[in-house]
Amino acid sequence: MSSLKPARRWQPAFYPFKKEKFSRRLLARIELAFKGPVFGCRMCGNCLLQETAFICPMECPKGLRNGPCGGVTPEKNCYVDETRKCIWYAIYKRSIKTGRQEKLLEVLPPLDWSKTGTETWGDVVRQVRKAGTGKFINGVLSRDREKYNKIWDSVFKTIRQPEWWEGDSEYHPALNKEPASKLESKLRNGEFVVATEVTPPLSANSLKLIRDIDAVKPFVTAVNFTDSSSANPKMSSLSCCKVANDLNVEPVLQIAARDTTRTALQSTIIGANSMGIRNVLCVTGDNAIVGPSPTASMNFVDVDSIQMLWIIRKMRDEGIYLDGRKIKSPPRLFIGAATSPFAAEPELQAIRDQKKVNAGAQFFQTNLIFEPEKLDAWLEQLDRRNVLDKVYILAGVAPLKSFKVAQYLHTKVPGVYLPENILKRMEEAGDGEAEEGIQIALEIIESARKKNGINGIHLMTLGWEEVVERIVTEAGLV
Ligand code: SF4
Numbered sequence: 001m002s003s004l005k006p007a008r009r010w011q012p013a014f015y016p017f018k019k020e021k022f023s024r025r026l027l028a029r030i031e032l033a034f035k036g037p038v039f040g041c042r043m044c045g046n047c048l049l050q051e052t053a054f055i056c057p058m059e060c061p062k063g064l065r066n067g068p069c070g071g072v073t074p075e076k077n078c079y080v081d082e083t084r085k086c087i088w089y090a091i092y093k094r095s096i097k098t099g100r101q102e103k104l105l106e107v108l109p110p111l112d113w114s115k116t117g118t119e120t121w122g123d124v125v126r127q128v129r130k131a132g133t134g135k136f137i138n139g140v141l142s143r144d145r146e147k148y149n150k151i152w153d154s155v156f157k158t159i160r161q162p163e164w165w166e167g168d169s170e171y172h173p174a175l176n177k178e179p180a181s182k183l184e185s186k187l188r189n190g191e192f193v194v195a196t197e198v199t200p201p202l203s204a205n206s207l208k209l210i211r212d213i214d215a216v217k218p219f220v221t222a223v224n225f226t227d228s229s230s231a232n233p234k235m236s237s238l239s240c241c242k243v244a245n246d247l248n249v250e251p252v253l254q255i256a257a258r259d260t261t262r263t264a265l266q267s268t269i270i271g272a273n274s275m276g277i278r279n280v281l282c283v284t285g286d287n288a289i290v291g292p293s294p295t296a297s298m299n300f301v302d303v304d305s306i307q308m309l310w311i312i313r314k315m316r317d318e319g320i321y322l323d324g325r326k327i328k329s330p331p332r333l334f335i336g337a338a339t340s341p342f343a344a345e346p347e348l349q350a351i352r353d354q355k356k357v358n359a360g361a362q363f364f365q366t367n368l369i370f371e372p373e374k375l376d377a378w379l380e381q382l383d384r385r386n387v388l389d390k391v392y393i394l395a396g397v398a399p400l401k402s403f404k405v406a407q408y409l410h411t412k413v414p415g416v417y418l419p420e421n422i423l424k425r426m427e428e429a430g431d432g433e434a435e436e437g438i439q440i441a442l443e444i445i446e447s448a449r450k451k452n453g454i455n456g457i458h459l460m461t462l463g464w465e466e467v468v469e470r471i472v473t474e475a476g477l478v
Pocket residue numbers: 059060061062063064067068069070071072073077078079080085086087088089
């Protein structure tokens with residue numbers, strides 16, 4: 001356990017992939033002996049401690065390097081292991097306490113796996129020499145903040161932001177003048193849009209999928225297909241998108257970081273775009289711990305959702321792969337991200353969301369909203385950060401089919417909490433529970449659509465696709 005923060009180590013320390021020289025191995029040992037107890041360092045060899053308030057983010061079971069997932073429990077514990085605090089929550093808290101919160105906005109790179117387990121102190125020494133040892137010492141002792149930051153960054157930014165990444169804290173607006181999809185076009189035109197989700201089938205037969213897509217087709221602008229939600233294998237999002245495209249329904253391809261690597265991500269984007277898929281939603285994905293047994297690997301994410309946004313945006317706007325190769329015909333895309341407005345305090349959540357927008361998110365689809373009145377504080381924080389005019393927000397609404405579904409969402413789905421009054425209404429509705437669920441959804445839509453900053457609704461049907469027609473019609477959204 002680190003002596004400076006309240007979390008237990010989760011991931012094992014990384015080890016080098018190849019045998020290093022004795023001197024480097026010795027240095028790595030000394031580094032681990034110091035940084036392990038003090039910062040909780042896992043020896044990822046791609047040090048980011050400067051930007052993460054000197055708490056090692058590699059203690060996060062998912063290996064997230066750009067902020068928390070939406071699954072923090074109300075006690076601010078990690079949902080993968082509820083016996084310990086979310087490490088990212090600790091990083092956010094300390095950053096705010098020490099006035100370093102703006103550092104959290106820098107988009108940090110994925111691991112260069114060839115460096116894992118190796119020392120970084122040697123790199124620091126090399127960079128200090130390059131900058132000039134005397135100049136460096138003068139700079140860090142200087143009271144001039146600008147001088148200090150400049151010399152500090154010339155050493156540490158060079159280490160944490162390699163040339164193949166060069167992440168920053170800036171907003172990068174999309175460069176395409178014409179909208180990439182119908183969804184983007186309607187949002188640009190100021191229309192209040194409705195997107196929905198059709199549940200991918202468990203079988204290889206797509207008849208039910210086709211029926212469900214046809215049922216929602218007249219009432220929505222776009223249809224999302226989840227990427228094995230709750231870590232449960234189903235028909236892939238890409239296949240479902242292809243089926244939807246063939247039916248002239250605009251799909252939103254969801255890609256979960258849990259099951260992708262940087263290679264798979266880039267090839268999927270190119271392939272999907274060649275099939276005419278123009279909307280993509282990047283999510284971290286539920287950890288394997290909530291999926292069926294036997295439990296798959298819970299600990300490594302090759303690229304997190306913010307890194308996915310950054311990579312995809314660069315593919316589209318700069319026409320390059322992560323390794324710098326040119327893409328002759330870059331993909332045309334409307335890029336989205338998921339957000340969980342109530343996962344953390346609004347101030348903290350807004351930092352994470354701003355980072356997503358800076359990285360490339362043009363639209364958000366929120367986690368399920370059951371207390372729309374609580375959206376105000378989050379929207380206000382986004383507004384303070386000047387994010388609201390840079391992203392379209394679709395509020396996530398789910399009609400509850402039964403009290404059992406309500407209980408399941410409340411207790412089993414990471415990041416979703418239903419207030420007492422809604423659970424009570426569903427329980428007391430008895431045989432009329434499905435009707436009560438529809439009424440609750442209509443009330444939430446009514447409230448959410450009046451809010452400045454909400455540009456549409458994302459109806460998550462949870463397998464109840466037939467209800468879309470009624471909700472959209474009764475909410476006056478046709
Ligand atoms: S998996 Fe999510 S909840 Fe757990 S430490 Fe990582 S960011 Fe926090």
